[in-house]
Amino acid sequence: MEAVRTQPHTTKSRFLFSTSTFQTLVWGLVLLAAFVISPWIQQGINPYWFTIIIYCGINIILAVSLNLVNGFTGQFSIGHAGFMAVGAYVAAVVTMALGANPAWNEFVASSGIPANAVLPIGLCLGGVAAAGAGYMVGMPSLRLRGDYLAIVTLGFGEIIRVVMMNTEAVGGASGLNNIPFLSDFGWVYSSVVLTVFCVWRMVHSSHGRTLLAVREDEIAGEAMGVNTTQAKVRAFAMGAFFAGIAGGLYAHQLQILTPQTFDFNRSFEIVIMVVLGGMGSISGSVVAAILLTVLREALRVIQTWYEIDIRMVIYSLVLIILMLTRPNGLFGSREIIDFFPASLRRKLAGRAEARGGVKQ
């Protein structure tokens, strides 16, 4: 069906600055908290728990960014690990190259910026590379029905893996070693906040409503003048960007990258986080990501009994049962805020974002 495409009716959406000062205050405090608790977390918590916390953060970024594609836009992407891989490899290569560059080291020493400032550079470049990959993959497949997208994203993850395995510059099949450890709590935490904030603002902007229109009824949306392909590609590229950032954090936490890390199971884990939390619920994704990350550690015990990955049996069974009995997941499309008392909710959400009433 070739509908007449017109420019979507958009008003200027204030992406970063919401009207509610209270809201801005909350976000600012949340971000500030990173630097207050970071040293405490770093020193006061045993390393095992620290690692789990870092993984929780990375998984939150992955789940929330995938939710933008799977939940809010209604496109089924199962290749998120592929974008994560792109971000991880690019970020690792960037930080390693800069770390080995004498000019950069001199600059760091003379200007007094912290040594781990190389991480955000790597993360950003990784994110941009992943977003570019997302754009490239999304462009052909998003014009078609969702099922094709699923296979193409899956295939894309496979292609990335094969390419990494055959690229000797990034270590080939044996992987990339000696990545500096840079993902401390502060960076992971602020990345999480930034991701949640951006996705949340995106969803509540007019762009976000375009995405919802695509999810609810693509054809009707198109008839209303929504450029559905553009909306989908935008969501896809943005999701890929944050997946790339998560990949970068992952690389600088694990300090070693192998192509096998980013296989289909990895993508699937992210999908189940989104589905369990509720497609279209950001806080749902956050809760599910934390829940499943902790659950995985708990299941490690069972895994030692059998020698195989019992985790995946449970995950897949959960997914099937969830789809059959409670397809909306834990939260549905509600946010955790919706469970709060009304008075607090009104304040937190500002007058605009109260469910149903949407700000132009």
Add this chain to the structure above:
Amino acid sequence: MDQFLQHVINALSLGSIYALIALGYTMVFGVLQLINFAHGEIYMLGAFTGMYTIRWLRLEEHPGIGSLIIALIAAMAASATAGFVIERLAYRPLRKSPRINLLITAVGVSLFLQYTGQLIFGSDPQFFPTGILELEGYNWSYGDLVIEPMQIVALVLALILMVVLQYIIFRTRLGRAMRAVSFNHDLASLMGIPTNQIISATFMLGSALAGAAGVLVGLIYPKIDPLMGTMPGLKAFVAAVLGGIGNVTGAVLGAFTLGLAEEFLVGYWVPTYRDALAFGILILILLFKPSGLLGVHRAEKV
């Protein structure tokens, strides 16, 4: 030249396996518009059923085409049952729900079968008893060209199954009902066609073919493991899309094209990129001719 012919023969036997799997994909897609992700796992089940049938019935002690057919029928029956159960338990309750839920369930079923398969069969590869056919002396070679008799057996059996399927779809009442359901679900049920039964039958038929493919692949590449279904399953899907999804002849054509493309890529260019090729083809076909080689473009309806 010999090398070229060798690649063609390898490609034909590989293509026939893909074709059998792709047929199931395309049939299920035809009636339900569902990508049955679990199809590759049904193929894996077929391979394992074939292997265990041969072991338990000690068919290796009586090698011959008869024993092979017994194993083949057992595998097809088991796969058909699996297909029936999956459709009944996982897909049918969701038929009215959004398509994305159905898709997620399909992925879930696929992974569930893979990992339960690892629990039951063990995760190490096992050897398919190829001794079921005694073909030691039948290797035919001409110069560098070697024709494995197993390849010919697999190719011939696959072709026979395809002809049978073609007959079922275009010459029987069941086939006519299947085509009607695929043409228009509601209209078919108004015409008195029991659509649920027909969908079940389609699943069983497609799954049986995948099960047969599992046994045949065991003959050619006798190493089977619970994760063996994923890649061929996805590649067969690509083949189905390449030929035009929903189109039975297209699936076969797409499968042989993919087999040839893969074999030539491995033979003449970069063998390590084998698994990436299918997806590259998929992206290209979606970009330039999304309806596939033989498919007709269907406008989406409101």
